Amino acid sequence: MPLEIIRNDITKVHADAIVNAANTSLLGRGGVDGAIHAAAGPDLLKECRTLGGCEAGEAKITKGYNLQAKYIIHTVGPIWRGGNSNEEELLTNCYKNSLELVKDYKLESVAFPLISTGVYGYPKDKALKIAISVISDFLLKNDVTIYLVIYDKHAFMISSKLFSSIKQYIDDRYIEEHSYARERYMKNSICESQCIVKEVEVKNRKLEDILNNIDESFSEMLLRLIYEKGMDDVDVYKRANVDRRLFSKIRNDKNYKPSKSTVIAFVISLRLNLDETKDLLLKAGFALSHSSKFDIIIEYFIENKIYDIFEINEELFTFDENTLG
Ligand code: APR
Secondary structure: OEEEEEOOHHOOOOOEEEEEOOOOOOOOHHHHHHHHHHHHHHHHHHHHHHOOOOOOOEEEEOOOOOOOOOEEEEEEEEOOOOOOOOOHHHHHHHHHHHHHHHHHOOEEEEEEEEOOOOOOOOOOHHHHHHHHHHHHHHHOOOOEEEEEEEEHHHOOOOOOOHHHHHHHHHHHHHHHHHHHHHHHOOHHHHHHHHHHHHHHHHHHHHHHHHOOOOOOOHHHHHHHHHOOOOHHHHHHHHOOOOOOOHHHHHHOOOOOOOOOOHHHHHHHHOOOOOHHHHHHHHHHHEEEOOOOHHHHHHHHHHHHHOOOHHHHHHHHHHHHOOOOO
16 A cells, blocks of 8 residues: 555654654754654764754655664654745645655655644644645655554544544434334335335346346456546556555456455545445445445545545544555
């Protein structure tokens, strides 16, 4: 999965490099800066002293010393002053310049903290959107695994309207699911005939669809959909947050059995509607269920035609659900 949002202490993350949210002196202090210096040991400070500081938005690289990471990329985020002091551009540059160093040093993986969202006071949801936007653009052109490390999950609830509307959607579906079942049980004679007609119709459509492609595997259906939608493989797996190696496995093995989250990642990438989603899931042996919060959240995004996998992963993470890809 090229971009993973994880909850951890960044000094414990296995990556070629970890990014430090430093200050212009590069001489360490508190927060993630303090944690990295403490874990890396005194030799880090010695090397930092030779760098001559760092401007906000810039990035410099040192060795990782006692850390598991080979390198530490130090970048200095903007101090939040209300949003009219070039904060967005400076924070964007922090991620861009750090990723330039990842490319220059040919690193395969890197872990970022949420720069500027601690002492420097940058609103977490704004900062997260900037991080995800820069990282997802970078991933369209580069094969690197990137971890976005959220440290204080509890303090980090996205208070976006998206979060509350998904919450409402979950509640509605969950109630609907249970009240419908109760209602159907109570009025089974009346509803029964209607439901039978409806189910026969649904079965006919599905039966016809299934009969048309009865011997089509998940992999064959995926490749057929990519062809029918005129998309190219690279664009599809990048937008699915799936790495190249996994995609070529699926492409070369017609009986490949993907995970449910991988199937749904391709659903998002191909912008399928709910019926197409159910068909593709069925090919891999899965279904959507209203007793699963994860499934209801996915259904919310499909119903609302929101197909940005990084935005979806952000919300899944907030609901403590597995992310896609
Ligand atoms: N691992 C991952 N993330 C962490 C860790 C950790 N061990 N410790 C803190 N964080 C998170 C914070 O919760 C916050 O979301 O990193 C994010 C950035 O917070 P800060 O470390 O305070 O960095 P920042 O807001 O950019 O302020 C930089 O703080 O530590 C000083 O020297 C640093 O002066 C600089 C300023």
